[in-house]
Amino acid sequence: MSEEYRDLIELSDFYILSQRYDEAIKILKKAEKIRKTDPRLYYNLGIAYEAMNEAAEARDAFRLVLKLDPANKSAQEHLDRLIEE
Numbered sequence: 854m855s856e857e858y859r860d861l862i863e864l865s866d867f868y869i870l871s872q873r874y875d876e877a878i879k880i881l882k883k884a885e886k887i888r889k890t891d892p893r894l895y896y897n898l899g900i901a902y903e904a905m906n907e908a909a910e911a912r913d914a915f916r917l918v919l920k921l922d923p924a925n926k927s928a929q930e931h932l933d934r935l936i937e938e
Contacts (some may be wrong), residue, residue, distance in 0.1 A: 858887045865897045874901040892922040899931060908935050 861884035868877035881898045888894065899914035912935050918928035 854891075855887060858884055858891075861887070862891070862893060862897070865901075869897060869900055869904075872904070874905045877901040878905075890921060892918045892925060892928070895921070896925070896928055899928065903931060903935065908938060911935055 861880050865877045865880045865884065868874070868880060877897065878901050881894060881901070884891075884894055895914045895917040899911045899918065902908075902911035902914055912932060915928045915932040915935070918925050919932065922928070
């Protein structure tokens with residue numbers, strides 16, 4: 854994993870914790886251009902989209918997490934909750 858990618862993911866964590874979801878999404882889209890196979894990338898995207906009430910985008914992101922990491926219980930819980938709404 855490149856240092857640039859790792860820095861982008863950490864920055865997205867900070868933005869999510871700071872409730873700056875738009876900025877988190879921008880950073881995660883940059884990270885996606887570097888590496889498309891990291892479940893954490895899509896998990897963070899799902900969290901940011903969910904917080905912004907963008908349910909369709911959040912569901913898509915959590916589905917990608919589960920495609921890459923089928924055992925990810927947290928992503929499954931978020932997806933289940935979004936599907937129920």
